[in-house]
Structures are given as C-alpha cells and as structure tokens.
Amino acid sequence: MSYIDGFVIAVPNANRKQFIAHAKTFDAIFIEFGATRVVECWGDDVPDGKLTDFRRAVQAKPDESVVFSWIEWPDKATRDAGMAKCMNDPRMAPGADMPFDGKRMIFGGFAPVLSLPG
Template sequence: MSYIDGFVIAVPDANREQFIEHARTLDPIFLEIGAIRVVECWGDDVPDGTLTDFRRAVQAKQGESVVFSWVEWPDKATRDAGMAKLMEDPRMPAPSDMPFDGKRMIFGGFTPVVSLPG
C-alpha cells in the first residue's frame, strides 16, 4: 500500500510564480528518489472557519495563500529512504531560499485507509 506525505504552507501571493518555479525544480527530485506522484495545489476556495481552518493552521497573513501539497510513495520504507536522500541532496534549497516561511509549514506522513478507485 502507498504512503503519503502531506504539506500545508502559507505562501505570499507575490511569490506565486517563485513558488511554482521552486516546485518545478524540487518536485522532480522527489520522483528521482522514489516518489510516485507529487501534487502542489494553490488555495482557491479556502474558507475561514469558526474554530479552525487551513489559514489559521499555518498562520496565513493578509496577502498570503494556502498551498496544500502531497507526495505519494509506493510504501513507507521507500519514503523513509527517499526523505533521507533528499535531506542530503545538495540541490535541496536552504530554508532562507524558500519562497515561504518554512516555520509555519505543517507536514506529516499518512497511511491510506481508503483509496478510490483502487
């Protein structure tokens, strides 16, 4: 069964194209180290909640959009090995070179329990 890494970040709207270029540079490395699929989604309909919501979760400020992304791996062992390789890869940008504040990133690994089709 596959394994999913999920990410939610706040990206300044002014950095949208810089973020897309960052993803186009970094995401192929995920595929190179074993990922099956990488999806980057720019927030389009991200409503404010009454108790919690995506914007609050990443402390999105005025002029920032929420980005929801995931990396699909064939299994957790491939993910663990791949992420170790990624952290050592010289192509991995420094936190100061990211087009967003990585301190407000939410991420985690997930085991799928339902997947349709399939």
C-alpha cells in the same frame, strides 16, 4: 498500498510564480528518489473556520494563499529511504530565494486506509 506525505504552507501571493518554479525543481528531486507523484495545489476556496482552518494552521497573512501539497510514494520504506536522501542532498538546502516561510509549514506522513476507486 502507497504512502503519502502531506504539507500545508502559506505563500505570499506575490511569490506564486517563484513558488511554482521552486516546486518544479524540488519536486523533481522527490521523483528522482522514488516518489511516484507530487501534487501542488494553490488555495482557491479556503474558508475561515469558526474554531480552526487551514489559514490559521499556517498563520497565513492577508496577502498569502494556502498551498496544499502531497507526495505519493509506493510504500513507507521507499518514502523513508527517499526522504533520507532528500534531506542529505545539497540541492534541497533552503536558500535565500525560498518563496515561503518554512517555519510555518505543517507536514506529516500518512498511511492510506481507503482509496476509491480501486
């Protein structure tokens, strides 16, 4: 079964096009290093919760949207090796043109326990 890295970030609405261009560049590097798929999702229906929610989790401001992303890897070993390569690749270094505040990103690695169909 695959391995998943999940991410939630807040992106200023004014940076949407810049974020997509940034994601195309960085996501291609994940694929180069073994990921099988990368999905970037711009928040469309992200309600405020009573106790917690996606917006609070990343301290999203009123002029920001929540982006939910994931990277699919064939297995954890490929992910660990691929992420190590990514973290050491100079192309992955954050620059002044970063379209979001990486300090407010939440992320984690997940081992699937169920996948439908199949």
